[in-house]
Amino acid sequence: MGISQRIGEWTAAAAVCVTAVVSIASSGHGAPPERPDPVDRRAVRSLLAQYARPDSVPHPEDNRYTAERRALGKLLFFDARLSGTGDVSCASCHDPARSYGDGRARAVGVTRTTLGRRTPTVLNTAYAPALFWDGRAETLEQQALGPIEAAGEMGLPLPVMVRRMNAVAGYRARFAAAYGSDSITPALVAKAIAQFERTVNSTPAPFDRWAAGDDRAIEESAKRGFVLFNGKASCASCHGGWRFTDDSFHDIGVPGADSGRARVVPGVEVLEFAFKTPTLRNVVERAPYMHDGSERTLAEVVELYDRGGRARRASLSPFIKPLGLTRQEKDDLVAFLRTLSSRDTVSVPTHFPR
Numbered sequence: 112m113g114i115s116q117r118i119g120e121w122t123a124a125a126a127v128c129v130t131a132v133v134s135i136a137s138s139g140h141g142a143p144p145e146r147p148d149p150v151d152r153r154a155v156r157s158l159l160a161q162y163a164r165p166d167s168v169p170h171p172e173d174n175r176y177t178a179e180r181r182a183l184g185k186l187l188f189f190d191a192r193l194s195g196t197g198d199v200s201c202a203s204c205h206d207p208a209r210s211y212g213d214g215r216a217r218a219v220g221v222t223r224t225t226l227g228r229r230t231p232t233v234l235n236t237a238y239a240p241a242l243f244w245d246g247r248a249e250t251l252e253q254q255a256l257g258p259i260e261a262a263g264e265m266g267l268p269l270p271v272m273v274r275r276m277n278a279v280a281g282y283r284a285r286f287a288a289a290y291g292s293d294s295i296t297p298a299l300v301a302k303a304i305a306q307f308e309r310t311v312n313s314t315p316a317p318f319d320r321w322a323a324g325d326d327r328a329i330e331e332s333a334k335r336g337f338v339l340f341n342g343k344a345s346c347a348s349c350h351g352g353w354r355f356t357d358d359s360f361h362d363i364g365v366p367g368a369d370s371g372r373a374r375v376v377p378g379v380e381v382l383e384f385a386f387k388t389p390t391l392r393n394v395v396e397r398a399p400y401m402h403d404g405s406e407r408t409l410a411e412v413v414e415l416y417d418r419g420g421r422a423r424r425a426s427l428s429p430f431i432k433p434l435g436l437t438r439q440e441k442d443d444l445v446a447f448l449r450t451l452s453s454r455d456t457v458s459v460p461t462h463f464p465r
């Protein structure tokens with residue numbers, strides 16, 4: 112399916128959902144903005160249904176889930192021997208304590224060089240049809256070897272990786288148990304890492320508990336924020352669905368020279384300066400924001416949207432326009448975003464195969 116076709120479909124879907132909210136909001140007989148009506152969960156039930164979490168994780172046919180594979184992939188994800196200098200692992204940048212980001216505006220790799228973009232989370236990427244800010248990889252298997260060989264990231268040429276890994280008897284045994292081959296190849300390393308990443312998923316958050324019927328799971332301000340998110344602020348036009356992303360690419364008016372998706376698909380105006388809509392699950396834990404870390408807080412992000420973007424270009428998405436939000440409405444949106452965080456714990460491996 113073509114990109115423009117996908118954008119078209121989402122636009123249609125978004126229009127339907129915005130209409131639904133406007134009718135809910137206007138049934139609230141003009142209360143003054145400082146004392147808004149309470150939000151009745153039952154009245155927004157059909158909207159909430161659009162954010163229902165799936166029951167299972169999609170694993171591809173040629174890399175079916177097994178406990179051995181996941182355990183192996185987890186070791187590799189945390190093992191700094193996958194870097195040229197031996198001190199950088201995937202988890203150095205995708206740190207579980209920072210919701211699988213690194214807390215920096217732009218990533219810093221083995222050679223201490225600052226990379227061009229901010230580290231996105233690997234949370235819920237099992238469900239993502241396109242990876243990287245510009246969507247240049249389609250599967251986790253395809254993505255995993257990139258950072259290992261990239262000079263600025265982990266800086267380990269794949270032939271060196273293969274020699275180094277095959278010299279570790281403990282890894283050979285684990286690859287044999289997981290994939291039936293004790294000859295460690297780049298393709299198997301990628302499969303194992305991808306397998307672990309598919310198990311890095313956010314668990315139910317306070318928002319989900321509210322959606323499921325617990326009226327006290329989130330505060331009133333956050334409930335109003337949810338209605339704004341789907342209505343007046345039209346955030347859901349792009350951040351729809353349970354991961355709060357349409358998996359598409361938009362120019363939302365973040366200033367800068369990085370042309371984003373246009374590097375991968377040149378010659379389409381709306382893809383200039385367009386970046387992948389990031390998931391908003393656990394987003395409060397991942398400041399600073401955007402592909403370049405240019406917004407420091409969620410309040411700053413809401414300010415950007417309220418102004419209709421900070422950079423006005425021909426490629427700017429038609430959904431980005433001045434919103435006229437009140438102080439209270441901005442606070443409500445931030446309160447809502449804060450309810451999307453789940454408490455996920457992962458044990459970080461301390462012993463690696465020898």
Ligand code: HEC
Pocket residue numbers: 188199200201202203204205218219220221226228229230231232233236239241242243244245251254255256258259263264265304308
């Ligand atoms: C030096 C920091 C750094 C290291 C180390 C690193 N990454 Fe990343 N990762 C990034 C950055 C920066 C991006 C975004 C690059 C872009 O979009 O152009 C990224 C993107 C990703 C994505 C795409 C996420 C999305 O939502 O699109 C995945 C998955 C990922 N990395 C997994 C890994 C794995 C697996 C490893 C280890 C083999 C790894 N990374 C090592 C910084 C790092």
Ligand code: HEC
Pocket residue numbers: 340344345346347348349350360361362363365385386387388389390391394397399400401402403409412413416428430431444
């Ligand atoms: C036109 C589609 C679109 C709309 C509408 C939209 N967003 Fe976004 N959002 C994006 C894209 C694309 C990015 C990433 C842009 C970048 O990095 O340059 C983003 C980034 C964000 C981020 C930063 C997340 C991170 O990890 O960096 C937050 C928070 C956010 N949006 C919240 C909202 C809220 C709240 C609204 C409504 C006021 C909203 N968005 C409306 C597409 C959209």
